[in-house]
Amino acid sequence: MRPRNRAFEQLDDYPFVRLEEEKRRIRARGMRVLDFSIGDPRERTPRWIRERLVRGIPERASYPTAAGLPELRRAVVRWIERRHRVRLDPDRHVLPSNGSKEAIYLLHQALIEPSRERRVVLIPDPAYPVYEVGARFAGGIPERIPLDAERGFVPDLDRIPPETLQRTALLWLNYPHNPTGGVAGLELYRRALELARLHRFWVASDEAYSEIWFDRPPPSALQAGTEGVLAIGSLSKRSAMTGYRTGFLAGDGELIGLLRKVRPSQGVATPVFVQEAAIAAWGDEEHVVEQREIVRRKRAILLPILRSKGLELAGSRATYYLWIRAPGDGGGGAFAQRLLEEGIAVAPGALFGPGGERYVRMALVPEVEECEEAAAILERIL
Ligand SMILES: Cc1ncc(COP(=O)(O)O)c(C=O)c1O
Structure with a gap:
């Protein structure tokens, strides 16, 4: 074998790569997946920031x-x-x-x-x-x-x-x-x-x-x-x-x-x-206040449903992540799989280390309407 850094051998796929494969599998069945698994906000970058970038492109x-x-x-x-x-x-x-x-x-x-x-x-x-x-x-x-x-x-x-x-x-x-x-x-x-x-x-x-x-x-x-x-x-x-x-x-x-x-x-x-x-x-700062306001609205849609179903929300005080203790004995992996089968992708907590095994992370990144759809699904299945 030609030389390589030994750290490569110990490296698994970036955890989210595996999750992507799971999502593809569900979508291949013709199901829509509402994606709360990755922390990539789907909000638009303010127009004036985009325009500033375009103006900044030099000829050389x-x-x-x-x-x-x-x-x-x-x-x-x-x-x-x-x-x-x-x-x-x-x-x-x-x-x-x-x-x-x-x-x-x-x-x-x-x-x-x-x-x-x-x-x-x-x-x-x-x-x-x-x-x-x-x-x-x-x-x-x-x-x-x-x-x-x-x-x-x-x-x-x-x-x-x-x-x-x-x-x-x-x-x-x-x-x-x-x-x-x-x-x-x-x-x-x-x-x-x-x-x-x-x-x-x-x-x-x-x-x-x-x-x-x-x-x-x-x-x-x-x-x-x-x-x-x-x-x-x-x-x-x-x-x-x-x-x-x-x-x-x-x-x-x-x-x-x-x-x-x-x-x-x-x-x-x-x-x-x-x-x-x-x-x-x-x-x-004005656009940042708006960003926060959007996340606040998403929280207002999802938090009451999760709480009314008796789910325990640990942490979840800031960021757009909800850290939810998985119900039942199967841990975060089984709960994430169950949600995915219903069209809601969340990240199993174990992706973030052994300390996350009993949790799932729900990233409030889909748009507000999709959060409403997810709330309706959670209302039905939990
Ligand atoms: C804790 C934390 N740090 C850093 C980053 C990287 O963010 P970026 O490279 O986009 O600034 C992320 C991305 O999700 C993150 O969750």
């Missing part, structure tokens, strides 16, 4: 730089200051990214040295699958921190053994949380930073869902400090721009400096016309 499109347009870095810094009351330097503390996924994946390569003892990556369980894949491919050792419903899916960092913390290179936090919709307070970030300072690891805070909230705007890790911390933001969910691939990395000046050096070789510079659209999007 040269290579963009990984550091991005100064105007974009300034737009991000202004947004962080408005939203989180944290002041950053656009030249030292911020870099654009092609959405948050590549930033999450590639960050491990900058921080992990496979031959070092200190290469543990602490990953919540359940979690967005890319942290683990990124850690493995960089030669890190992923270790899961359990998230419990009783604690609102916020980890108890003080239960992590100090021996583990001494071997930790990076701790991942992600609030509002995918898949549970859990929300963390500032005290979690404060404690994470204290431990990180004591044991000398990095804290990465994936804040892709920071704007999809329904009671209070959730805090950012940056509010607890910037030293040793990297926050990752995205326009995917905030501005319905998943296909544009645009987000940011913000925080520790030393780490941003390091990434500024390595990212040009990683080939992840954002096209200039996408950056133009991003500048426009970060500068406006």
Whole structure:
């Protein structure tokens, strides 16, 4: 066999690929599938953002730089200051990214040295699958921190053994949380930073869902400090721009400096016309209020049905995910299969780690009318 990275051999198909096959199988029977399985909002990107992108397409499109347009870095810094009351330097503390996924994946390569003892990556369980894949491919050792419903899916960092913390290179936090919709307070970030300072690891805070909230705007890790911390933001969910691939990395000046050096070789510079659209999007909040309002309407359609059927909704406080405890003994897999046979696709919780086995995740991404159709189906079958 010709050489390849051993991490490939341990890699299953991206979990959602299998789910796609299941959906195709059901559709092949002539059934319609209402798709609540993937977190890709079907809302339209506001017209003025699309127009800004088109206006930004130059006659000659040269290579963009990984550091991005100064105007974009300034737009991000202004947004962080408005939203989180944290002041950053656009030249030292911020870099654009092609959405948050590549930033999450590639960050491990900058921080992990496979031959070092200190290469543990602490990953919540359940979690967005890319942290683990990124850690493995960089030669890190992923270790899961359990998230419990009783604690609102916020980890108890003080239960992590100090021996583990001494071997930790990076701790991942992600609030509002995918898949549970859990929300963390500032005290979690404060404690994470204290431990990180004591044991000398990095804290990465994936804040892709920071704007999809329904009671209070959730805090950012940056509010607890910037030293040793990297926050990752995205326009995917905030501005319905998943296909544009645009987000940011913000925080520790030393780490941003390091990434500024390595990212040009990683080939992840954002096209200039996408950056133009991003500048426009970060500068406006009105469309974000509308985005939230749409998700709120979907929640108002589905939450009462689920509750009236006695289903237990854990977490589900922010993001557009409902984290539903599967009824019966079959766990999330069997419940997801039962719903799929009735034309509703949801994600079995086990796709996000062993901690998700008893749950399914319902992403409120289909349009409002489809949520109404799903509510009618749930009313009939549950
Ligand atoms: C927790 C979390 N982080 C990051 C991402 C990636 O988002 P993007 O790369 O579109 O910014 C997702 C996508 O669903 C996610 O759920």
